[in-house]
Amino acid sequence: MKRTIIQLLSMSRRTKQVSLLLLDLLILPILLWICYAIRLFDWNVEIIPGMILSWILISGLSVLSLLLMGAYHFIVRAFSELFITKLAFAVSLMVITLYLLAYMKLTSIPMSIPLMYGFFMFGWVWFSRALIRFIVQAMLRSKARKKRVAIYGAGLAGQQIAAVLLHSDEHIPLFFIDSKKTLQGQIIGGLKVYSVEEAFNRAFKKYAIDEILIALPSISRSRKNEIIKLLEPAHLKITELPDMTQLMDGEIKISDIREVDIIDLLGRDPIPPIEPLLTKNIQDKVVMVTGAGGSIGSELCRQIVKNQPKQLIIYELTEFALYSIDKELRLNSNCNIIPILGSVLEQGKLERVIEQYAVQTVYHAAAYKHVPLVECNPIAGLKNNALGTAFSVNAAVKKGVETFVLISTDKAVRPTNVMGASKRMAELYCQAMAKVQHQTQISIVRFGNVLGSSGSVVPLFKQQISKGGPITVTHPEVTRYFMTIPEASQLVIQAGALGTGGDVFLLDMGDAVRIQDLARQMVTLSGLQIREAGSTYGDIEIHYTGLRPGEKLYEELLIDQDDTEVTEHSRILRSFEKDFPLDELQPIFKSLEKIKATEQDINWALTQLECYVDGYRRSGQIQVN
Incomplete structure (x- = not known):
């Protein structure tokens, strides 16, 4: 039986329509006979005595009315109110037609038949389609768990x-x-x-x-x-x-x-951006984003093209990342996009690009951000994050860029790791450069973790849950600040527009989130339960692996909690922090250019970080990579 139904379902749409039409032609004369039988209380009555042509005419007109109203175009399994409406119109049309035929004496139909026939016609078509639908669904879904x-x-x-x-x-x-x-x-x-x-x-x-x-x-x-x-x-x-x-x-x-999406739950309700701040450094300007293929860089590009820049230069070291964001931007905007493969450690190339395209605004997002990786590769991290920033801001100042915005991190505040310390050194260089020149407006924007970025715990936890666990968390009490990538990018753009030179802006990250709670909520949303330590009840365990080298339990956004002021945007604060003169920092950055991943050079570099970065103290054995 099931095989027969599947074969019937596999017929062409036209074949199914013709089959239903023929079925109606077969049944409608019987309905007409039932009407006469009920009228005369005689089940042996002859259909329209002596009027076989009228029998054919009425059946044909009934099918024609259904055709005209489109009743045969509906898929039986998608039975709907619209079908019932169309059927009602078809039946009404047929009843009116029968009354006209009777009134004009073109058939010998009594005046009591048309309305009765209409009710039977409506009932038959509705019941037959409903029955077919019920049988098909019952057969095909009998073994399917919905x-x-x-x-x-x-x-x-x-x-x-x-x-x-x-x-x-x-x-x-x-x-x-x-x-x-x-x-x-x-x-x-x-x-x-x-x-x-x-x-x-x-x-x-x-x-x-x-x-x-x-x-x-x-x-x-x-x-x-x-x-x-x-x-x-x-x-x-x-x-x-x-x-x-x-x-x-x-x-x-x-x-x-x-x-x-857990991202929706951790993110605050967004505050509409202040339009003049969004467009000030972008609209009708040539804008450049370094690290344009990264999580923050790529979202910055998406936000920038919405604000009608004259041209967008996307500068990225990784070929595939550059290809991906370039393709996406071209598909979703009419902005003129210039993709450039290059490193921020090439100051000469940065200068040529800025000069060639007359860049007016630079968002510097290029950085190594994964704490354990930079801890294992301290010289590479220092060069990319600190020296790369110095080269970028040097090129911007030398070539007369109007606005330069450094994207920094809460890990730069009293850091316990090389990654955070390298970002603080980048901040110090930008602060120092802002004091010795006034042509380029230099700003620093500092915020915490962005949800869903590469290396974020959210995609990692999703992957671990899909595999049945366990979820790995470094410490039961570890907390982090979180923000959605679009919100962070919009605030970066607005903060850059608030700058006057050397500003350190802090984004309001809301309340810190305990990573353990984040993991538990993600398990719950999946319809699963946490299996507590020592218990056999539950689906997913949480394993605590211990803090990684250089990792903190808590992150901070401010070095000095008291030295801040509110800006015109409710989620952007301006901080006034300790800085150093440029002529004191330049020799250190010059030496950074030359050092290699030897034990002696690493010792020297970490000593400089301990000297200039508040709160930093090297931890563990030196990694020579």
């Missing part, structure tokens, strides 16, 4: 997605959850609306729910976070519909359902 879904939010979006899921081969919606008391207990679209308490007390268990779908596309991040924390004790997978700006066509589809 995800049993509870929908949080009984509003328009929830109702739309419920209607879509009812026709899905993979999901079945079973009830709504809503916090509005006026909706609780109501039946909407055939599904009952429960309160959160009722859902936990009986509905989740009663309906054996597999997944909770949040159908509230317009809520804020903070409200979404509250809802998820409310639903976490159910230990069910939580998915969501994207925000309204992503549902542009107004029709919700199954493909719109996505997993809740």
Whole structure:
């Protein structure tokens, strides 16, 4: 039987339509006979006595009315309200036609037959399609395990997605959850609306729910976070519909359902950017981004092209990274993009590029950022991060660039690692250069970790969860500040526009997040449970591996907590920090050019960091790489 149905389903669309048409032609005369039999209370009645031509005419007109209304164009398995409407119009047209034929005495149909025939015609077409749909779905899904879904939010979006899921081969919606008391207990679209308490007390268990779908596309991040924390004790997978700006066509589809992104939960509700700050250093200007293929650099490029630069120079050392961002920018913007393969350790090349394209604004994002790797390769890290910044700002000043913005990190504040110390040295050089010249406005923007960037814990945890764990965390109490990449990039651009020369800007990162809590929340969103130490209950373990060389438990954004001022942007602070004269720093940077990865040179370099970078003290054995 199942094989027969699959064969029928595999027929062409035209063949299926013709088959339904022939089926109607076969059944409609029987319906007409039933009408006469009911009228005369005689089951032996002859169909329209002596009027076989009228029998053929009425059947043909019935099928024609269905054709005219498009009833045969609907897919039976996608039965909908629109089909019922079209069918109602077809039947109404047929009833009116029969009354006209009877009135004009073109057939011998009694006036009591047309309306009765219309009811039977409507019932037959509706019932036959519903029966076919039921049989097909029952046969094809009898062995398929469908995800049993509870929908949080009984509003328009929830109702739309419920209607879509009812026709899905993979999901079945079973009830709504809503916090509005006026909706609780109501039946909407055939599904009952429960309160959160009722859902936990009986509905989740009663309906054996597999997944909770949040159908509230317009809520804020903070409200979404509250809802998820409310639903976490159910230990069910939580998915969501994207925000309204992503549902542009107004029709919700199954493909719109996505997993809740941890990035949405950790990021604050975005504050709209101050437009003049976004465009000040970009609109109608030639802009250059170093490290354009990295996580921050590439997002900076995406934000820059939205603000109509005259030209964008993307400067990157890695060929594939440059190729990727170049291709993406060209596909999504009409901006003139100039890709340049090069290192920030080539000051001569930087000068030539800036001069050739008359660059006006530089965002310096090129850096080595992975703490353990730089700790193992201290000279490479120092040269790229500190010396590369010095060469970049030297080239910008020499060639008359208007604005230079260094993207720095919270790891530069009282660093315990070479990576953070190298970024602080880069900051010191920019501060010193800003004091001896006033042609180029030099600013430093310092912020914490960006969610989803290369090397971030979020993609690492996702990968570990997909493999069944364990999740590796360095320490139970380790915390970090987090910000989304788009928000960080927009704030970098706005901070650069606030600069007056030598400014150190700090981005408001919100509250620090405990990495252990981040891991636990990601496991919960996957519908899994943490397996605590010493327990056999749960799905995913957390292994604590210990702090890595140079790693801190807590990060800071300020060296001096008291020496700051608020800017015109609520999430950007200006800090006033200790600096050194340029003529004191230049000999050290000159020596950095010449040193190699020998034990003696590394000792010298780390000694300079201890001298100039507040809080830095070398840790462990020197790595000679």
